[in-house]
Structure formats: C-alpha cells, structure tokens
Amino acid sequence: MKKKLLLMSLCFFTFIVSYAQSISSGLIYVGKNNQTNLNRMPFGGCVTNAGTTTTTVDGLPVSSPVLVCTNSCISINSNNDFVLPTPVAGELAELNFAIYIGPPNTAIGPNSDPNFSGYFWTGKDFSDCNNASSVLLSVGLGNHFWLVPITMDDSDENGNPNAAINYDNNSDGCFSLGAPIEFTFLPAIINNQNITLCSGGSVTVGSNTYTSSGTFTDVFAASNGCDSTVTTNLTILTAITSSQAMTVCAGGSVTVGTTTHNTTGVFTDVLTAANGCDSTVTTNLTVDPTIDVTVTNASPVLTANQTGATYQWLDCNNSNQAIAGETNQSYTATVSGSYAVEITVGNCVDTSACETVTVTSIHSISESSLAIYPNPSTGVVTMNLVSASTIEITNALGQIVFEKQLNVGKQEIDLTSIVEGVYFVKVISGKQQGVKRIVISK
Numbered sequence: 001m002k003k004k005l006l007l008m009s010l011c012f013f014t015f016i017v018s019y020a021q022s023i024s025s026g027l028i029y030v031g032k033n034n035q036t037n038l039n040r041m042p043f044g045g046c047v048t049n050a051g052t053t054t055t056t057v058d059g060l061p062v063s064s065p066v067l068v069c070t071n072s073c074i075s076i077n078s079n080n081d082f083v084l085p086t087p088v089a090g091e092l093a094e095l096n097f098a099i100y101i102g103p104p105n106t107a108i109g110p111n112s113d114p115n116f117s118g119y120f121w122t123g124k125d126f127s128d129c130n131n132a133s134s135v136l137l138s139v140g141l142g143n144h145f146w147l148v149p150i151t152m153d154d155s156d157e158n159g160n161p162n163a164a165i166n167y168d169n170n171s172d173g174c175f176s177l178g179a180p181i182e183f184t185f186l187p188a189i190i191n192n193q194n195i196t197l198c199s200g201g202s203v204t205v206g207s208n209t210y211t212s213s214g215t216f217t218d219v220f221a222a223s224n225g226c227d228s229t230v231t232t233n234l235t236i237l238t239a240i241t242s243s244q245a246m247t248v249c250a251g252g253s254v255t256v257g258t259t260t261h262n263t264t265g266v267f268t269d270v271l272t273a274a275n276g277c278d279s280t281v282t283t284n285l286t287v288d289p290t291i292d293v294t295v296t297n298a299s300p301v302l303t304a305n306q307t308g309a310t311y312q313w314l315d316c317n318n319s320n321q322a323i324a325g326e327t328n329q330s331y332t333a334t335v336s337g338s339y340a341v342e343i344t345v346g347n348c349v350d351t352s353a354c355e356t357v358t359v360t361s362i363h364s365i366s367e368s369s370l371a372i373y374p375n376p377s378t379g380v381v382t383m384n385l386v387s388a389s390t391i392e393i394t395n396a397l398g399q400i401v402f403e404k405q406l407n408v409g410k411q412e413i414d415l416t417s418i419v420e421g422v423y424f425v426k427v428i429s430g431k432q433q434g435v436k437r438i439v440i441s442k
Contacts, residue, residue, distance in 0.1 A: 050095060050149040050178030051082030065182035068130045069226035070189075076147060076181060078124035085153045085174040088166075094155035095124040096165075098177070099136075100146040106177040110150070110167065117141055121155065121165060130185040143185040149178030189228040198277035199239035203232065210234050240279040249348035250290035254283065261285050291343050293352040296398050298424055300359045301435040302339055303330040304352065305396040307422065310344040316354035330437055333357040370427060376439035379416030385409060389429040396422055415440060 055062050056075045068074055078095060087093035098104075102115030110116040120126060120135070126147065128135050137143060154169035167175045195203050202211040205218045213236045222228040246254050253262035256269040264287045273279040292306040304311055313326035316338035323331070323339075333339060338354040371384050383391070385408050393402035393415070401418050415423075418440060425436045 046085055046172065046174035047083060048085040048151045048174050048176045049081075049083040050151050050176040052079045053077060053149055053178065053181070054079060055181055064180065065184065067224060067226075068183060068185045069224075070186065071129065071131050071227075073129040074127065074183065076126040076149075078149065080124070082124065082149070082151065082178075083176075084151050085176075088154045088169040091154040091169065093151065093153050095149055096121055096152055096155060097126050098148045098150045098167075099141065100148065100180070101141050101144075102146075103182075104146050104148050104177070104180045106148065106180065109175070110177075115146075117145075119150075119165065120147070124149075134185065136183070137185060143187070144183070146180045146182050148180045151176045186224060186226055189222050189226060190231070191228070192231045192233070194233045194235075196235045196237065198237055198275075201236060203234060205230055205232055212236055237275065237277055240273050240277060241282070242279070243282040243284070245284040245286075247286040247288060247347070249288050249350075252287065254285055256281050256283055263287055288346060288348050291345050291348060291350040293341075293343060293350050294396070295341060295352045295355050296394065296396055296424060297355045297357070298394065298398070298426055298435050299357045300333040301330055301424070301426075302333065302341070302355050302357065303396075303424060303435075303437060304341045304343055305422070306343050306345065308345070312342040312344075314340045314342060314351070316340050320351075330435070332435070333359055335359055370425075370434045370436045372425060372436050372438055376441045377415070378442050379414065379418075379440060381413050381415060381438060383411050383413065383425075383427075385411055385427070385429075387429045389427045392426040392428065394424050394426070416442075 053076050055064070055066060056077075057066060057068060058072050059075075066074065076097070082095050084093040084095065097120045098110050099117045099120060100113065100115040101117050104115060105113050118139075130137070136145065150167055152165060152167045153172075153174065154166040197203065202209050204210075205216065206220055208216070208218055210216050210232065213234055216232045216234065218230045218232070220228045220230065248254060248262075251262075253260050255261075256267070257271045259267070259269050261267050261283060263285070265285060267283045267285060269281045269283070271279045271281060291309070292304075294305045296303045296305060302313070307329070309329075311327055311329055313323045313331040314320045315323055320340065322342075331339060331341070336357060336359045338356050340352045340354045342349060342351045372381050375381065383406070385406055388405070388407050391402070391404050391406055391413065392400060394400050395418075401423065402413070402415060404413070406413075420440050420442055423438050423440060425438055427434050427436070
C-alpha cells in the first residue's frame, strides 16, 4: 500500500501563480510565474489520485495523440474516479488541468518540468474548439500541447484574495498527475485558385463542374482526415464573334485567316484571338456576276453585249486611250482601227478584247432615216425606208436571224418567231448603210 501511495502521490513544490488570462466563465488559464517555495517538501503520506478521463472529438471517443481538425471541438471528461487531497484550511481541493508545451514528465512536479506552462482552472472537465475562439490557441503556446489532469489542494474557488492557485499549498507533497493527453490543433487546409477560361470552357473540382463565372467553394477530405477547402474564382470570357458583309467582282476573293472564299455564300471561320480563345468570323460574301465583255462587230458599228452598264470606248491603237464622248453601248467608228470598250457594272470594271474595224467609202444612213418602232417591241416592228433597202438582223453573237429586201416606204417586219433579246438591224441601201439596236421583249 505504501508503494502504491508513492506512485500516486508526488511530494513536490509549493508555488504561487497569478492569473494570466480570463477567457470565459469557468475556464481560466493561469500562467506559470511568481513561483515560490521551490524546495521539495517531505513526503506527506496522503492518498490522492487524478483518476482517468475520456477524451472525445466532436462527440466521438479518441485516444492520445489526438489530431483536431479546424472547427472540431474536444472534450476531456473525468470518469469521476479521482481522489482529491485534503484541502488547505479555508480552501477547496479540485481536479484541474496542467498544460505542457512538450512531453510531460509525470514523475516530477509541474514546477520542475521545463515543459510545464500553466494551468487551466476548469474543474474536472475541459472543452475547447479549434477555431478563432479557441482558449488553447489564444494563450500563445502554439498548436501542439499536452493536457494533464492534476489534483490540487487549493483551487482558489473560495475567492482567495492572493489570486493564486496551488497544487500543494501546504507543502505536504500530496498531489497526483493523471495520464497526459497530447493534442495537435491542425490548421485549416485552404486552397484558392483563379482560373480564366474561354467561352464554352469548364472546370471540374472534385465532382462539381462549373461553366459560368463566379466564386465556388468545394470541401474535400484531406489525407489527415480533415476538411480541405478549395475556393475557385472562375472567369469565363465572353465569346468573340464578328460578322462582315462583302461584295467582290467576278474573279475576286476574300481571305479570312488561312481560308479564301471566291463564291457567293455565308462562311464561318474560327481564328485564334490574342487571348488564346476562339474568334468566330462570319462572312456574308457576294460575288458579282461576270461582266459580258463580248462585242458584236457589225463594222463599222461595235456594240457591247453587256446591258445595264456604263461604257467607255477605247482606241487600242492609241494605248487604249478613251475616245471622247463615246459612252454609249454602241460605237460607230469613223476611221479604220482597233477598238475596245471598258464596261462598268456597279463597282466592277472589265474591258473587252480589241475589235478590228474597217471603214469603207460607204456612207452612213442618217439616224432620222433609221426610224424603227416600237422599240422595245413584242415582235412586230415598223420601219420607214426612204429607199429600197436590204434588211439584215443579227443577234448579240453576230448570227443573222432575219434578212429581207424591202421597198421604199413604211414596212412592217414580223419578228415574233425570234426569242427575246437584243438585236441589231443593219439597213443597206446602195452605198449607204446604218445599224439600229432593237429589243424584243414578249
């Protein structure tokens, strides 16, 4: 029995500590300072025992060492099997907790242990949480410590004016240290990531996929069993799109990126923008029809076959110089030579090949002598001839579609058998001739 008493009772120092910090009602940390009477007193031969405790984290039983995740809460509860020493006269014996910043040596009194830091005046039970309100973290001892139940003969709960608590106030060596409980309060595992994606992009964090701009929080289980919080600041860039309407002449083209388009249509090309994302360009392209640059050569009359255009006749023998005033669809050469026509339709310009014209001594019939009506006509035209004449009608290709000898006077010509189009009526009378353009529209 005496051996058991020696194991349970440690005959050590009496010291006085003053209150260092008041945290909340019933939970006060008393730091190690103002120590007195550090001489070991003779063994007092008493019976005291700190007993056993049950430790839980968030209500679940655990054993030392204990890892405490952020926002988790611990409790140390006495199993009520402790035995308190006889209190100092006028004082109250109680079970409290000593705190150490290194492994405790329970074979010696707290004051002799360099790892001893102070007490928590809590009574037989202790609780705390790993958060901003933590008592253990607030006293500046770091996040790794040991709590040891200790019996005290002077817990100062009677309002002792000396503002001190003592585990052996009467220096009889009658106190007991229980089993140490090691705690590590783990810091929060927080990761932040800033991600910028192109339109249509997405990011997957765990089992969640995000496709729009915003701030998202995901919580995972880390390897130490605690929560790992990932905050994602996601920016989805606006789609880059543009459109253009373009018109080019026949034979022209437009190039977008590396693609060339030369036909009428709507084309979509996807390029890479400066920010690395897709840039979509829609092109509405119109390719104007090919200009008809053929010419009907009814020498000395040249007629451009393209209708509805602007014309400028050129002298090929004079470096393609424009012939002043010759801007009609037909041109009657007055001298032999080579001639071409520059044709403009809208914004497009093209030039015919040069046509050779030989002008003979035949005189031209005056314009007033070439009256043909109605023009345009549905197929029947009337001519007033001042003399007997040969009538020769050709199409735009120079093919003769009608030929007849007519007498002087008013003559009616039936052209209902020919197709719609532009035709040229050549009137030949002796040494005179003339050409008149008519349109058949049914």
